[in-house]
Amino acid sequence: MAAKKWGLAGTPLAPPAPPAVKPHLTTRKGFEVEGGDASLPPVFTTVPTDKKIVFLTMDDGDDKDPELLKMMSELNIPYSAFLSDYLVRDDYAYFKEAQVRGVVLGNHTLNHRYLPGLSHDEQTREICDQQDIIEQQYGERPRLFRPPYGNYNGDTLRIAKSCGITAVPLWAAEAFPDRMEWREEDQDLHPGDIILTHFRGKKDWKGSMPDMIRNVMKVITDKGYAVARLEDYV
Numbered sequence: 001m002a003a004k005k006w007g008l009a010g011t012p013l014a015p016p017a018p019p020a021v022k023p024h025l026t027t028r029k030g031f032e033v034e035g036g037d038a039s040l041p042p043v044f045t046t047v048p049t050d051k052k053i054v055f056l057t058m059d060d061g062d063d064k065d066p067e068l069l070k071m072m073s074e075l076n077i078p079y080s081a082f083l084s085d086y087l088v089r090d091d092y093a094y095f096k097e098a099q100v101r102g103v104v105l106g107n108h109t110l111n112h113r114y115l116p117g118l119s120h121d122e123q124t125r126e127i128c129d130q131q132d133i134i135e136q137q138y139g140e141r142p143r144l145f146r147p148p149y150g151n152y153n154g155d156t157l158r159i160a161k162s163c164g165i166t167a168v169p170l171w172a173a174e175a176f177p178d179r180m181e182w183r184e185e186d187q188d189l190h191p192g193d194i195i196l197t198h199f200r201g202k203k204d205w206k207g208s209m210p211d212m213i214r215n216v217m218k219v220i221t222d223k224g225y226a227v228a229r230l231e232d233y234v
């Protein structure tokens, strides 16, 4: 019913029950930082699992389409938000509404700067001040952090850890209203892949946020995958 109402090509597949124990996460090969060790938050693009599930994540917070919130609730599709305060602060209430509907709000920095180009103090402000703002506005301190553009260095991970971050999920594919962009050479989904998309609309894209969801859900469902809740696994 909901799939038809929202114009989806097929009914989304239901994910399996969350695991009793979360998988052990490690940093993806080639994504390590100099001087890093296993005590730093792991950086990964795929969550270890043998289930045909993927995770949806939405970044930044520029477009605040009320239809998106309704659509995702009615379709019962989980997703996680990674917020950058400079785009969110004109309407904290929109993301409160998302949170009330079950979306976990993660950290995507204050101003979306290129972190490896910043001093230690500037990175601390970008990451840890955003931790404080999200906690003040939404009552929960993020555990998950995604650096802008996926760029980070050793300072980034050490600072993130110091203010409460336990994991750094990047992405294996990016969704747009009219296409996918893949990280892996096989241009395909894999169990546990994290999919990135953005709170964007027709100003930046060839379509709205619901158009983007229709497109990415067709890809996911056609390939036999279900969308699971990232925070159940990470």
Ligand SMILES: [Zn+2]
Binding pocket: 059, 060, 108, 112, 148, 149
């Ligand atoms: Zn971003």
